[in-house]
Amino acid sequence: MACISPDGKPTESGTKLLRSLKSGLRSPEEIAKGTGLPLFRVRSGLREFAQAGLAEQKDNGYHLSPKGTELLGSLP
Amino acid sequence: MEELKQEVRLPRLGEPAPDFEAVTTQGTIKLEDYKGSWLILFSHPADFTPVCTTEFMAFAEIYEELQKRGVELLGLSVDSVSSHIAWVRNVEEKTGVKIPFPIIADLSKEVTLRYGMIHPGQSKTETVRCVFVIDPNQIVRAILYYPLTTGRNMYEILRLVDALQTTDQHGVATPANWKPGDMVVVPPPNTQEMAEERLKQGYECLDWYLCKKKL
Numbered sequence: 281m282a283c284i285s286p287d288g289k290p291t292e293s294g295t296k297l298l299r300s301l302k303s304g305l306r307s308p309e310e311i312a313k314g315t316g317l318p319l320f321r322v323r324s325g326l327r328e329f330a331q332a333g334l335a336e337q338k339d340n341g342y343h344l345s346p347k348g349t350e351l352l353g354s355l356p
Numbered sequence: 357m358e359e360l361k362q363e364v365r366l367p368r369l370g371e372p373a374p375d376f377e378a379v380t381t382q383g384t385i386k387l388e389d390y391k392g393s394w395l396i397l398f399s400h401p402a403d404f405t406p407v408c409t410t411e412f413m414a415f416a417e418i419y420e421e422l423q424k425r426g427v428e429l430l431g432l433s434v435d436s437v438s439s440h441i442a443w444v445r446n447v448e449e450k451t452g453v454k455i456p457f458p459i460i461a462d463l464s465k466e467v468t469l470r471y472g473m474i475h476p477g478q479s480k481t482e483t484v485r486c487v488f489v490i491d492p493n494q495i496v497r498a499i500l501y502y503p504l505t506t507g508r509n510m511y512e513i514l515r516l517v518d519a520l521q522t523t524d525q526h527g528v529a530t531p532a533n534w535k536p537g538d539m540v541v542v543p544p545p546n547t548q549e550m551a552e553e554r555l556k557q558g559y560e561c562l563d564w565y566l567c568k569k570k571l
Contacts, residue, residue, distance in 0.1 A: 324383050
């Protein structure tokens, strides 16, 4: 897992992705531009978050799920 | 037997790159994650080996130049993720060179077999030094194979990318030893009429079939 550590906490790049979703960025391309992460990392990270139930893919792109919002809120 | 033959069939130029989902040092990555970018997928024989270490440092050195060209790098060997992590950390500790691109840990050899990276005449267990240049539409555009004993030339890899991108952008070919800024080859005429016209078009021509121009 690249974006979620074994202890369930997001990594540094994972936190960037979660914050970008909270800020309203939706497509992998927008998120890559907004975070400076390579597009392939964003795509694989979003897939990982979706599989973990932290993000949801909708018609207009990715959104934080309630679980993802809760996780982000628990971060310092 | 027939099934095995299909399994080890080599990718060919102009065909879609074989699909994969692989565990890497930067998480699980699928080939489709690179759609829209150029990708250089390359294999090395093994972690913690001398020629491979020099190559990884050299790939890291050209990484920025590749990024300027919209190219991502993805390494591969049949070592584990833990081995890859230990090796790249060792390289950074000993040389200060950080390896910025992911490396596939292909212990199952799934990707290795799909890309024909093991050449039994060289080694039955280690991948040879392959380079697959894959375009943004995920088509294989160039393939290089180097033996275990010979480190690859990074300038040639950059030159190859430049040549492919120049061809795509301008619809031209590139002559021997071409480098950016040199004249390019105008595609040869394919009718007699075009051949007669070609010499009047202001190109630098040896004859009707070999004409060059500046971009």
